[in-house]
Amino acid sequence: MSTSNPSPNDRRQHYLNAAYGLRSWLLTVDHKRIALLYLGSITFFFFIGGSFAVMIRMNLLTPDGSFLQAETYNKFFTMHGLVMIFFFLIPSIPAVLGNFLIPMMVGAKDLAFPRLNLLSWYLYIIGGVMALSAAALGGVDTGWTFYTPYSSTYSNGNVVIMGVGAFVAGFSSILTGLNFIVTIHKMRCPGLTWFRLPLFVWAMYATSVIQILGTPVIAITLLLLAAERIFHVGIFDPRIGGDPVLFQHFFWFYSHPAVYIMILPAMGVISELVATFSRKRIFGYNLVAFSSVAIAMLSFLVWGHHLFVSGQSIYAGLVFSVLSFMVAIPSAIKVFNWTATFYRGSISYDTPMMYCFGFIGLFTMGGVTGLLLASLAVDVHLHDTYFVIAHFHYIMVGGAVMGYLGGMHFWWPKITGRMYPEIWARFAAVIIFVGFNLTFFPQFMLGYLGMPRRYHAYPAEFQVLNVMSTAGASILGLGYLIPMIYFIWSMRYGKPAPPNPWGATGLEWRTPSPPPTENFEEIPVVTEEAYDFEALARRDAAALRNEGELQNG
Amino acid sequence: MFQGIPIQPEQASSIARQVDYLYYFLSATAIFFSAVIFSSVFYFSVRYRRRVESEVPKPIHGSLPLELAWSIGPGIICMFIFAWASILYFRNANPPEGAMEVYVVGKQWMWKLQHPAGQREINELHVPAGRPVKLVMTSEDVVHSFFVPAFRVKKDVVPGMYTTVWFQADQPGQYHLFCTQYCGTNHSQMIGWVYVMQPRDYENWLSGGGGGNMASSGERLFQRLGCATCHVPGGGGRGPQLQGIYGKPVLFEDGTKAVADDAYIRESILNPAAKVVAGYKPVMPTFQGQVTEEQILQLIAYVKSLTKDQGNVVENPSEDKATPKMKAPPAGKKP
Numbered sequence: 001m002s003t004s005n006p007s008p009n010d011r012r013q014h015y016l017n018a019a020y021g022l023r024s025w026l027l028t029v030d031h032k033r034i035a036l037l038y039l040g041s042i043t044f045f046f047f048i049g050g051s052f053a054v055m056i057r058m059n060l061l062t063p064d065g066s067f068l069q070a071e072t073y074n075k076f077f078t079m080h081g082l083v084m085i086f087f088f089l090i091p092s093i094p095a096v097l098g099n100f101l102i103p104m105m106v107g108a109k110d111l112a113f114p115r116l117n118l119l120s121w122y123l124y125i126i127g128g129v130m131a132l133s134a135a136a137l138g139g140v141d142t143g144w145t146f147y148t149p150y151s152s153t154y155s156n157g158n159v160v161i162m163g164v165g166a167f168v169a170g171f172s173s174i175l176t177g178l179n180f181i182v183t184i185h186k187m188r189c190p191g192l193t194w195f196r197l198p199l200f201v202w203a204m205y206a207t208s209v210i211q212i213l214g215t216p217v218i219a220i221t222l223l224l225l226a227a228e229r230i231f232h233v234g235i236f237d238p239r240i241g242g243d244p245v246l247f248q249h250f251f252w253f254y255s256h257p258a259v260y261i262m263i264l265p266a267m268g269v270i271s272e273l274v275a276t277f278s279r280k281r282i283f284g285y286n287l288v289a290f291s292s293v294a295i296a297m298l299s300f301l302v303w304g305h306h307l308f309v310s311g312q313s314i315y316a317g318l319v320f321s322v323l324s325f326m327v328a329i330p331s332a333i334k335v336f337n338w339t340a341t342f343y344r345g346s347i348s349y350d351t352p353m354m355y356c357f358g359f360i361g362l363f364t365m366g367g368v369t370g371l372l373l374a375s376l377a378v379d380v381h382l383h384d385t386y387f388v389i390a391h392f393h394y395i396m397v398g399g400a401v402m403g404y405l406g407g408m409h410f411w412w413p414k415i416t417g418r419m420y421p422e423i424w425a426r427f428a429a430v431i432i433f434v435g436f437n438l439t440f441f442p443q444f445m446l447g448y449l450g451m452p453r454r455y456h457a458y459p460a461e462f463q464v465l466n467v468m469s470t471a472g473a474s475i476l477g478l479g480y481l482i483p484m485i486y487f488i489w490s491m492r493y494g495k496p497a498p499p500n501p502w503g504a505t506g507l508e509w510r511t512p513s514p515p516p517t518e519n520f521e522e523i524p525v526v527t528e529e530a531y532d533f534e535a536l537a538r539r540d541a542a543a544l545r546n547e548g549e550l551q552n553g
Numbered sequence: 554m555f556q557g558i559p560i561q562p563e564q565a566s567s568i569a570r571q572v573d574y575l576y577y578f579l580s581a582t583a584i585f586f587s588a589v590i591f592s593s594v595f596y597f598s599v600r601y602r603r604r605v606e607s608e609v610p611k612p613i614h615g616s617l618p619l620e621l622a623w624s625i626g627p628g629i630i631c632m633f634i635f636a637w638a639s640i641l642y643f644r645n646a647n648p649p650e651g652a653m654e655v656y657v658v659g660k661q662w663m664w665k666l667q668h669p670a671g672q673r674e675i676n677e678l679h680v681p682a683g684r685p686v687k688l689v690m691t692s693e694d695v696v697h698s699f700f701v702p703a704f705r706v707k708k709d710v711v712p713g714m715y716t717t718v719w720f721q722a723d724q725p726g727q728y729h730l731f732c733t734q735y736c737g738t739n740h741s742q743m744i745g746w747v748y749v750m751q752p753r754d755y756e757n758w759l760s761g762g763g764g765g766n767m768a769s770s771g772e773r774l775f776q777r778l779g780c781a782t783c784h785v786p787g788g789g790g791r792g793p794q795l796q797g798i799y800g801k802p803v804l805f806e807d808g809t810k811a812v813a814d815d816a817y818i819r820e821s822i823l824n825p826a827a828k829v830v831a832g833y834k835p836v837m838p839t840f841q842g843q844v845t846e847e848q849i850l851q852l853i854a855y856v857k858s859l860t861k862d863q864g865n866v867v868e869n870p871s872e873d874k875a876t877p878k879m880k881a882p883p884a885g886k887k888p
Contacts, residue, residue, distance in 0.1 A: 071738045147734070238712045244695075284615035310709045310711070325634070332586075333623065339597070343613070347597070360594055361587075364591070368582070377645060381702070384698060445559075448576070449702065450729065454735040459729065534609055
């Protein structure tokens, strides 16, 4: 593989300079450009959702919640959850990195349905605009869970607009999943068998299955909710003959699998990072691949663990508890296999690897604290307290966001053709890790002590831990701003990136950075397993020899 | 500097300690597995750090024995935890025989409680130490959740159904009561206190107030709403007689059966056509909208108090509380 640096003056055609103008972006069907459209939009939503989080933490500095009014506080935590989940986390890795990478990783020119891909982005934007207009028109105060009959009857907020926004964005998710599944099945290049695929592709495949099977259920549920709210059809409100607990079942039938829509892609990214930065094939490749599929299947069978204190039958609680413990096992298999991959590896500490270490630590903590919540008798105490908040932030922020940032740093050179400043990036990674733990670790303690979630004001004895959490959140917030700044800076001033700056094995590294519009100059042929670093070294050496001969001859 | 940070919630009920033992075990397991992962990652990443830029380590494909070990090992631990937690959950789900009952109605944003002897409380619950207390709960509006951290108990309070939760407080004192299911604007104000009293203090407190016991309030309602016209003691009315039916199986027109419990009586008041007792016609009108959740609970308490032999209920709270069980049969005639 050639390692020569293309100079900044190199006028080589690539996907970024293939066309100019707003029109060339808004009407593009290039999966890489669509990935960048998503990148811009989810970053916007991430900072919107983040600013709601800042307000929440500011309010909780004092026990009486003097910073915000109760109603405002409730709207802010609702918007924080809705924006972060539906408009940042669910699309984050799939729509940005998945969109950019899946065609390249399978050696294809684009996704199977490029126009559908662009439609997905527009649906996402329409959903996002509706969500923001619901906020602008006065907000929604139901919590992101929309529990009935509060949401269907009592809440005064703009529940219907918000619900339709999530409904429309859901179709974006379904169509993206469909596109990925078809692409992975039908468009793999010659020689790329299923068990030669990078594990990121396996993880994205499992994620896509959840997206197309689970998302319709939340769509139906939101429609039923709107029907009850607008036409007063008794579905969930007991006064008109409905069952409020039924809503909780429907809601979590999607929303628990949705947690895996957020974390599975991050696990895929981590598999790539672990292999690349220890220069080793992932230990137990097959098991790591199958565990993604196992997680996707089991994820549909554990929704009832959100209902242990809801009045659901205690026998149902028993079944959901045992299934929840079972879903822990494929997750544990992944963590153990990543750890074993480091054994006798060649480990470097580049920024993506820093995020990878962060992910393994925080995801492990998120996972083991999940065991406490799967345990019936202990969950009764911890349910709906800050322990749950801490647990899922360890998974979704400590896990999914760390994975996303790790992936962004890893593939940034490929996406933009520029390197980011390594020193700043490592510094930011450390700041984020420290800020994250200071924010969320005290919340485990708060939860065990009994502080309920979604409280605008709280008893004074909880203040010390809340102040620590708010202090951590300030550090975390600053930590997130740093990459934002140096990423933008690097697009113009960063060092030009070689085709394969990390010595990674995937097909995406065999094409220039940034790639040409059609991804590869010629369709690649795969002759080796994934993560074959010895073959990569042989190819690089051969390329070097060829170059030398050319120069000499 | 960490002196001001609380670590452990108070343990004030008979199950608090048992839940905590499991919690400690789980925390230890969590710390153990995290420590194994962290120390291995740390050790490997130092021991096998990249020393030469061009080095390519030998690939290792995997190891079936290791994979089995780290799937089955944690699997066994998980099943052990599952069994322990479930046994505890089952034990905690079923109130012991003879538990004293208190009725709870949640509404935005307050807790309304009533003792069978008649005492009403708002956002406060007084209970004696050392005696099992069962709460029968429902909501007037949205879903709430009844949580007393010091007792390690929590249960959602759902409109349209009765949920129950029980505890036996063993430390006199004052404990937080929280609503933990988000219920709207003042959710964080839907809080209160549980006062656990020495049994003697509790007796004193009980005799201090209250406007007639729940069953007699129920009886007055029963008369006022005209229920007595059809539900005639001894039978023969247009509706079935209610003496002694509580807790007994009832046969319906369609041949099915159900036990006459709180939920059944509530349904019969609000939606009488849903289950029609065998031999009767569906002539009873619905009382939806005419009775509050609290009044329904009083009616249930009245039906509960009716025994086979007599249609009358206890009235005198001082006599009532002298009996060990709150739902004891009538101890005296209404004056």
